[in-house]
Amino acid sequence: xxxxxxxxxxxxxxxxxxxxxxxxxxxxxxxxxxxxxxxxxxxxxxxxxxxxxxxxxxxxxxxxxxxxxxxxxxxx
Amino acid sequence: xxxxxxxxxxxxxxxxxxxxxxxxxxxxxxxxxxxxxxxxxxxxxxxxxxxxxxxxxxxxxxxxxxxxxxxxxxxxxxxxxxxxxxxxxxxxxxxxxxxxxxxxxxxxxxxxxxxxxxxxxxxxxxxxxxxxxxxxxxxxxxxxxxxxxxxxxxxxxxxxxxxxxxxxxxxxxxxxxxxxxxx
Numbered sequence: 001x002x003x004x005x006x007x008x009x010x011x012x013x014x015x016x017x018x019x020x021x022x023x024x025x026x027x028x029x030x031x032x033x034x035x036x037x038x039x040x041x042x043x044x045x046x047x048x049x050x051x052x053x054x055x056x057x058x059x060x061x062x063x064x065x066x067x068x069x070x071x072x073x074x075x076x
Numbered sequence: 077x078x079x080x081x082x083x084x085x086x087x088x089x090x091x092x093x094x095x096x097x098x099x100x101x102x103x104x105x106x107x108x109x110x111x112x113x114x115x116x117x118x119x120x121x122x123x124x125x126x127x128x129x130x131x132x133x134x135x136x137x138x139x140x141x142x143x144x145x146x147x148x149x150x151x152x153x154x155x156x157x158x159x160x161x162x163x164x165x166x167x168x169x170x171x172x173x174x175x176x177x178x179x180x181x182x183x184x185x186x187x188x189x190x191x192x193x194x195x196x197x198x199x200x201x202x203x204x205x206x207x208x209x210x211x212x213x214x215x216x217x218x219x220x221x222x223x224x225x226x227x228x229x230x231x232x233x234x235x236x237x238x239x240x241x242x243x244x245x246x247x248x249x250x251x252x253x254x255x256x257x258x259x
Contacts, residue, residue, distance in 0.1 A: 017109070022239070029107075030108050030109060031108050032109055033110075033111050037175060037178075042186060044184040047183060048183050049154065056226075060224065
């Protein structure tokens with residue numbers, strides 16, 4: 001798996017939930033309070049960080065922190 | 077009928093979940109994040125008020141594959157942001173979206189906006205506001221779709237939709253109403 005700690009660190013910039021309260025099963029909207037623009041903003045940061053391009057249809061599949069970690073592990 | 081309302085979160089009293097119709101309680105229960113729950117409660121509370129004022133009983137709820145939904149023969153469009161919530165009820169497939177104007181960076185612009193929209197931003201005196209106008213039109217357009225079309229955000233050129241809608245800017249928030257596009 002990609003560096004989970006780093007991913008959660010980036011992710012925590014977009015929510016008021018403390019990093020130690022964020023788990024792989026945290027739902028981006030229901031648990032972390034993300035809006036669709038927050039998700040895109042965060043994904044753009046991952047794209048820059050890992051020098052990849054993530055398609056919008058793939059972003060729509062990212063419901064939990066685990067989905068992001070798995071995607072970045074397989075594609076970044 | 078076309079009715080929309082905005083409720084600012086700092087001006088609204090807390091909605092008690094028990095005062096909501098059971099079908100709305102179920103939807104609010106999905107949110108565990110405190111602020112997301114507060115937004116959701118405010119939005120469903122507002123929707124319930126609007127239905128009551130119009131003397132509309134909920135006979136039938138229709139939900140489409142992408143989550144879009146209708147109450148009886150009325151299209152429902154809901155939106156929320158850090159500052160407030162808005163609800164639109166219409167017999168036509170109209171939609172509403174609101175978003176707080178925020179700091180944006182180039183990766184987000186490149187990911188989200190098409191060439192025409194990026195030109196609109198370059199020609200604007202307020203890049204953040206211009207971005208938020210495009211974004212709310214994009215989201216409002218997506219809300220009019222009946223299924224997940226797998227569209228990329230960049231494939232939707234909102235500059236061609238501006239004449240079908242209107243926006244207002246209040247409290248650093250853009251609220252966009254878009255009339256049914258695909259008639």
